Amino acid sequence: MRQYWEQKREVPDAILMFRMGDFYEMFNDDAELGARVLGITLTSRDKGRTPLAGIPHHALESYLAKLVDSGYKVAISEQVEDARQAKGVVRREVVRVVTPGTLTDEELLPGSRSNHLVALAGEASVGVAVLELASGAFTVFDCPAASVIDELDRIEPAEILLPEPTRGGRHPLEAELRQRLSTAITYRTPSDFLPERAEQVLCEHYETTSLEGFGFREVGSALQAAGALVGYVRETQRGVAEHLRPPLRQDLADFMTLDQATLRSLEIERTLRSNARAGSLLAAVDRTCNPMGARLLRTWLCFPRRDVAEIRRRQGMIAAFRDDAHTRAGLRTLLREIGDIERMVGRVGVKRSTPRDLRALGAGLDRLRDVRELLTTMHAANAEGLIGDLDGLDDVANHLCSALAPDAPLGMREGNIFAAGYNAELDRLRSIGRDGQRWLAEFQARESQRTGIPSLKVAFNRVFGYYIEVTNPHRDRVPDDYVRKQTMKNAERFITEELKTFESEALSAESRANELEYDLFVALRDELTAHLSAIQAAADALARLDVLAGWADLALDRSYCCPEFNERGGLEIRGGRHPVLEQSLEAGFVPNDARLVAGKESFALITGPNMAGKSTYIRQVALLTLLAHCGCWVPAESMQFALVDRIFTRVGASDELARGQSTFMVEMLETANILHNATRHSLVILDEVGRGTSTFDGVALAWAISEHLATRVGCRTLFATHYHELTELGALLDPVFNLNVEVREYEEQIVFLHRIVAGAADRSYGVHVAKLAGVPAEVLDRANAVLNDLERTFARESQRPVLAAAQRRRLRQLRLFEEPEEIIVRQLRDVDVDALAAEDALDRLRGWRALLGGASPQTPPGAPAP
Numbered sequence: 001m002r003q004y005w006e007q008k009r010e011v012p013d014a015i016l017m018f019r020m021g022d023f024y025e026m027f028n029d030d031a032e033l034g035a036r037v038l039g040i041t042l043t044s045r046d047k048g049r050t051p052l053a054g055i056p057h058h059a060l061e062s063y064l065a066k067l068v069d070s071g072y073k074v075a076i077s078e079q080v081e082d083a084r085q086a087k088g089v090v091r092r093e094v095v096r097v098v099t100p101g102t103l104t105d106e107e108l109l110p111g112s113r114s115n116h117l118v119a120l121a122g123e124a125s126v127g128v129a130v131l132e133l134a135s136g137a138f139t140v141f142d143c144p145a146a147s148v149i150d151e152l153d154r155i156e157p158a159e160i161l162l163p164e165p166t167r168g169g170r171h172p173l174e175a176e177l178r179q180r181l182s183t184a185i186t187y188r189t190p191s192d193f194l195p196e197r198a199e200q201v202l203c204e205h206y207e208t209t210s211l212e213g214f215g216f217r218e219v220g221s222a223l224q225a226a227g228a229l230v231g232y233v234r235e236t237q238r239g240v241a242e243h244l245r246p247p248l249r250q251d252l253a254d255f256m257t258l259d260q261a262t263l264r265s266l267e268i269e270r271t272l273r274s275n276a277r278a279g280s281l282l283a284a285v286d287r288t289c290n291p292m293g294a295r296l297l298r299t300w301l302c303f304p305r306r307d308v309a310e311i312r313r314r315q316g317m318i319a320a321f322r323d324d325a326h327t328r329a330g331l332r333t334l335l336r337e338i339g340d341i342e343r344m345v346g347r348v349g350v351k352r353s354t355p356r357d358l359r360a361l362g363a364g365l366d367r368l369r370d371v372r373e374l375l376t377t378m379h380a381a382n383a384e385g386l387i388g389d390l391d392g393l394d395d396v397a398n399h400l401c402s403a404l405a406p407d408a409p410l411g412m413r414e415g416n417i418f419a420a421g422y423n424a425e426l427d428r429l430r431s432i433g434r435d436g437q438r439w440l441a442e443f444q445a446r447e448s449q450r451t452g453i454p455s456l457k458v459a460f461n462r463v464f465g466y467y468i469e470v471t472n473p474h475r476d477r478v479p480d481d482y483v484r485k486q487t488m489k490n491a492e493r494f495i496t497e498e499l500k501t502f503e504s505e506a507l508s509a510e511s512r513a514n515e516l517e518y519d520l521f522v523a524l525r526d527e528l529t530a531h532l533s534a535i536q537a538a539a540d541a542l543a544r545l546d547v548l549a550g551w552a553d554l555a556l557d558r559s560y561c562c563p564e565f566n567e568r569g570g571l572e573i574r575g576g577r578h579p580v581l582e583q584s585l586e587a588g589f590v591p592n593d594a595r596l597v598a599g600k601e602s603f604a605l606i607t608g609p610n611m612a613g614k615s616t617y618i619r620q621v622a623l624l625t626l627l628a629h630c631g632c633w634v635p636a637e638s639m640q641f642a643l644v645d646r647i648f649t650r651v652g653a654s655d656e657l658a659r660g661q662s663t664f665m666v667e668m669l670e671t672a673n674i675l676h677n678a679t680r681h682s683l684v685i686l687d688e689v690g691r692g693t694s695t696f697d698g699v700a701l702a703w704a705i706s707e708h709l710a711t712r713v714g715c716r717t718l719f720a721t722h723y724h725e726l727t728e729l730g731a732l733l734d735p736v737f738n739l740n741v742e743v744r745e746y747e748e749q750i751v752f753l754h755r756i757v758a759g760a761a762d763r764s765y766g767v768h769v770a771k772l773a774g775v776p777a778e779v780l781d782r783a784n785a786v787l788n789d790l791e792r793t794f795a796r797e798s799q800r801p802v803l804a805a806a807q808r809r810r811l812r813q814l815r816l817f818e819e820p821e822e823i824i825v826r827q828l829r830d831v832d833v834d835a836l837a838a839e840d841a842l843d844r845l846r847g848w849r850a851l852l853g854g855a856s857p858q859t860p861p862g863a864p865a866p
């Protein structure tokens with residue numbers, strides 16, 4: 001217990017798992033906490049004075065996962081000497097501290113997501129340092145305090161380090177961090193964040209005398225954060241983290257800004273409703289074959305670029321892969337085989353690779369030659385750099401593959417790690433074991449002959465070692481030099497001097513071989529340190545290739561096109577499709593055009609009935625813009641775009657009630673954010689504004705907001721609304737123009753064509769949708785009556801044409817939401833062919849053609865061709 005308490009003092013804020021034989025034990029408060037979180041039995045020792053809870057050593061990973069997932073830190077204390085050789089109490093040491101942001105174990109990390117540790121320094125301008133310990137990727141940037149949370153949201157940290165606030169105070173960001181991100185927060189002493197301390201830690205870690213070599217003139221808040229972060233990593237990893245890359249400075253201006261609201265409402269990573277990956281943009285465009293690519297894809301989607309050259313590079317590689325099926329398929333097969341070498345490198349860096357790990361690393365690196373060969377035959381302007389990054393590791397690959405046994409084990413202490421021929425002494429020790437088998441066979445034959453006992457057997461067991469077994473009927477023939485070891489029911493077991501000598505030699509050879517293998521393995525792992533950065537560069541290149549080859553596959557498979565830059569600041573999409581919805585609707589998805597011209601026609605006001613496709617349309621334009629900035633091709637016939645600094649969305653009510661804000665309040669907060677921060681270069685998507693208040697308030701607000709965005713800001717805007725009153729803006733303000741979603745009325749039916757056409761919608765069919773949703777008939781009747789009154793008043797006042805009451809009554813009986821094909825099939829079935837006059841038949845045919853969206857007399861002039 002004295003040893004325990006000493007270690008507990010070292011790691012006061014972690015649960016200490018103390019190795020005792022085959023168990024990890026927790027004591028006292030840790031035991032109570034651990035038992036509760038893990039659902040294991042709480043016992044006690046010292047006559048009930050010390051609470052105790054333990055887990056079997058082989059199950060450590062799964063219990064660790066549970067504790068870390070619940071936000072706890074866990075310190076692992078191992079026995080660091082052989083219990084058989086220890087004098088007194090076995091020496092133990094805390095070998096690592098596992099925290100949510102410092103995971104490296106394969107079992108604790110999902111392959112498709114990065115696990116980020118973040119440190120924040122400074123207040124007005126915040127320095128942010130971001131590390132993925134599992135791979136060593138390390139970036140820093142400066143960020144205005146107001147947008148820190150949004151930036152962190154797309155980084156998705158697992159753990160955030162903050163300087164401990166002075167007595168009683170709170171860190172200014174803490175409340176918001178806790179509210180808006182579900183991330184573990186770890187406080188560190190403020191001195192860790194001081195410039196001098198940060199510089200010292202970084203220089204020490206990277207073994208340099210100054211940070212200028214990394215491109216940092218002075219130690220600003222970004223480096224302070226980096227210093228605090230590296231200090232923490234060294235502490236939790238006990239100084240061992242050789243794979244950390246030097247901090248790479250990033251400029252947020254190189255990336256399109258996406259705030260939390262936009263990331264969520266565009267469903268980039270997860271759906272709004274079920275928080276699931278399926279149904280998100282990420283899932284729709286993920287064709288990666290390797291976890292490294294899957295992680296990079298997520299980063300790319302959350303950090304679209306504003307760098308024309310980089311976007312063009314990505315587009316070019318996609319084009320090259322698209323046109324070269326052989327290379328694409330070959331590369332994707334190789335990527336599947338190569339495995340997650342980025343994380344294997346991480347485990348080398350923290351010295352936790354298993355023999356199996358290194359063997360897999362060798363096998364993965366061994367494939368790089370094939371990847372290079374494939375790329376050289378492909379005609380891609382940008383492939384050379386990538387080929388270069390994949391070069392220079394063949395010797396490492398050969399070395400690992402020839403050194404390690406093909407089926408190298410997970411454990412380091414039980415031998416069988418190395419291939420024959422790797423080490424002469426190892427081979428010699430192993431041959432003693434092998435020759436031993438032959439010697440034993442001879443010995444058995446010899447003894448059998450000497451004693452005249454044909455069934456005499458020589459065997460081995462773990463407890464008694466080697467023995468000679470004689471069955472009871474032959475007991476009389478046992479010679480005098482046999483020493484009795486054990487008596488069984490039907491037999492007796494003996495040992496002789498000769499066998500004893502053999503035993504000690506054989507056993508010591510085996511254990512010496514195992515020890516030697518352990519030492520050789522540690523040396524091999526340490527040798528790899530020299531190649532870490534080269535392997536990291538190769539891993540980067542592979543991840544990039546994986547995303548781009550996957551996107552080429554997607555482009556080909558789903559007929560995506562390569563977006564072009566539009567220097568005049570316009571956005572023009574022909575035949576665009578929603579990348580997610582088109583995959584679930586397949587052939588049923590109706591493509592649409594979009595055109596927003598900066599300064600002139602920059603503001604599209606979209607009206608139309610519920611369920612017609614307004615939201616789909618405006619999101620589609622935003623998603624295509626986003627994909628284009630990622631360098632991805634897009635689901636459209638053609639697209640031209642100008643760089644966007646930021647996509648803003650104000651879409652639907654999200655579940656913010658938990659934050660204690662009404663839906664309307666959230667809506668206005670989001671709108672205020674847009675009005676303050678949108679620029680001429682932003683793309684703004686508004687789906688209903690002003691809904692949560694009275695109609696007059698709502699219309700008034702929506703009107704004023706539209707005016708501001710259209711004339712003051714001049715950003716490209718798509719605004720879907722129910723407020724038909726707003727359509728008049730089209731006539732009043734130059735940049736504003738009206739679009740609506742085409743609806744066709746056909747023989748008592750309303751059919752949604754999901755086609756966006758020019759002009760304003762004339763009605764909204766709201767009561768019909770209510771009916772469809774099961775609102776009781778009486779209420780619907782009453783609503784229709786009120787609607788008639790309102791519309792009559794409105795028509796009198798504004799002289800606007802409204803539908804006649806008679807027509808409205810007729811529409812009340814309509815069945816909504818039947819697809820044109822369904823209607824046609826139903827009518828075809830009902831046709832009495834024999835009784836049908838030729839002229840009627842022609843009429844029907846015409847009607848059906850019209851229903852399918854043939855030439856339509858209703859299409860307003862100037863509308864995009866169907």
Ligand code: ADP
Binds near residue numbers: 588590592609610613
């Ligand atoms: P609104 O915003 O007008 O109420 P939505 O955009 O939510 O309507 O669309 C309602 C449904 O209509 C979608 O879930 C989808 O099934 C269908 N839809 C929308 N746009 C299209 C389209 N372009 N092609 C085919 N179906 C569409």
